[in-house]
Amino acid sequence: MEKFHKSTGENMKNDNDFEFRITPPIISSLFDDIEHRILSPLSCLREFDRHFMLEFDLPLVSKKDIKVTFDGNTINVEAKLQEKYSEEKLGKISKFEYFKKSISLPGQIDSKKTTARFQNGRLEIKIPKKVAGQSIKVN
């Protein structure tokens, strides 16, 4: 029964260094692509009255290295890490260089009016909803 894995950053080799125990997920939707050195970032989608706010946690990333694209109702985010991130799982060290994730949005969106900002390693994408339908006269 595998119940342990240990992650470490590249500069965390000293035994006296501060290191947390990493809890293995019971079920995870984060699928890292070891072969292509791609990490799956955490993201959250919040729905407001007139827009969606989609956030990605992108630590170790510079604004210039982020690419955001639309494909219909799907938003794709890719970002290159400023330095390689290493993780050790069951004695094997994996190195990662990129974040990549696609999120499908519920409902119609206005991609042309979408705006994004990047601050403190967090990407916030504000996506206006497309206003559609016909007005109904109230008597």
Next chain:
Amino acid sequence: MKIAKPDTKEKTLLLGFPSNGLVGTFSISYLIHYLKMKKVGEIEIPDLPSTLFVEGGEILAPIRVYNKNNIFVIISDIPFDQYLAEEFAHAAHTFCKKNAIKKIVIVSGMESINQSKTPPKIYGLVTHPILESVLYNNKIPKFLDGSIFGSDAAIISVFRKTKIPALVLYAECHPFFPDPKASVIAIVTIAKILDVKVDTHDIQNKIDKLRIQHRNLMEETIRTLQQEQKKHGKIPQIYR
């Protein structure tokens, strides 16, 4: 008016478990590391899913007890739903009674609306008036209005009914992403309360990597907390 300085030599228990921003996890783990606290025991909760960790060949339970001088720590590596949180609080209370603990400090995170614009703040909430002086002496603003739900509410509810007072520290954080930056303010505040010196440079230098490393635990914590919300209908989030 002269305000009595709290007795820093009396036994204090710190509680940390995964919640918003993993603030409790980061801050309590760092204190264990920095203060070189020794593991003195483990806590078993019967309904907790069977989980063990292995570190350097040593088998560890997910809820462990650490100690150094008059400071005790109980830390959980796995998130709780409401019912496990209640059991956890009862177990912690039993531990306090057996070890003559005089006060409890719980560390958690609260959702911040404009968390990226200003440095995170920390608020305090006490279960018994006797700890009001700790807030005052350490210039910790009181958590005045809002609602608390899930594991935090379950744990606070248990301690409210006991004779051992608890102080809950709420650091503003991102609720859905690991927020080691918010935990730094919690570490500094706990150090003041305990009257110990803690240098936070080590954790500050690793903030970005900690955010990557703890994606899975954050995801699992959110899933646990959201399952609670689904069971009980939509409950307003803290400080919203």
